[in-house]
Amino acid sequence: MQNQTIVGNSEMLIQALGRWPLFHDARVVAGSRTSDTQSVSLHVFNMTDRVDEQGHFELERHHRVEFIFSGVEKNTLPIDYSDDCLDSLTFAKLDERPDSKIIAVFSSHLDADGEIICERVELVSVAPCSALGESTSFSASV
Template identity: 45%
Template sequence: METPPFVGNGKALVNAMGYWPSFHDANVLEAERNTDSFSVTIHLFAMTDEVDSAGYFVLEKHHRIKILMHGVQSSSLPATYAGDCLDSLTFVQAGEYLEVEFASHMGQDGTIVCRSVEIAGIVPCDSKGAALAPN
């Protein structure tokens, strides 16, 4: 999957993860709506092909990612959106707007239509999504 060229600071996310992620099974930790902006904080990680002793895939590269959407024109996400587990998160150019499509494992699908999108923060975290203290 290629980094969408219209996502501000997208290369920083690629540097942290090693590739542009699909956001599959990523957890939405926080969501905040303002007058014309929307932000989400997501616990993102990479799944390896290794299996632990309990039979679960080993996860690595845990990060808390903050995504800001500016100039929001519309949203079809639930009014109380948060606590979601994503199937995917996609970014699509739609004329002069961008569409951020949230595909949910929990029935909370929706799309934010906005003027711009940026990766506003990338913080290493533990396997539960809690930010790690800087060294």
């Protein structure tokens, strides 16, 4: 099953970026945890095929997004999860049953890999931001 079909409200991010991202080089802005819930806020963007004067790929469509993981059964993310740079973020069902648990795998560039096994994943906000991940005035949320 495709990543975005597992995540509730995924269409908000697809609309903002024009596609479902790989979350490569996405920055973890903040995370918080309760006994059975985890929230994670990320700074995401599109990488273009254009290169700037310093030889870096140009980035566009910067957004801050927040995911809520509910019914968490396993969580190997650090308690104060933030300041990470992701290699990727993937979502998958553990099996083919309609009520199957979801696994979210956070692959880190900074050796902070982790995973969450939960009942639901919802995208609760998508907001344009600066190239540094700082909030601007508009946001779409559920």
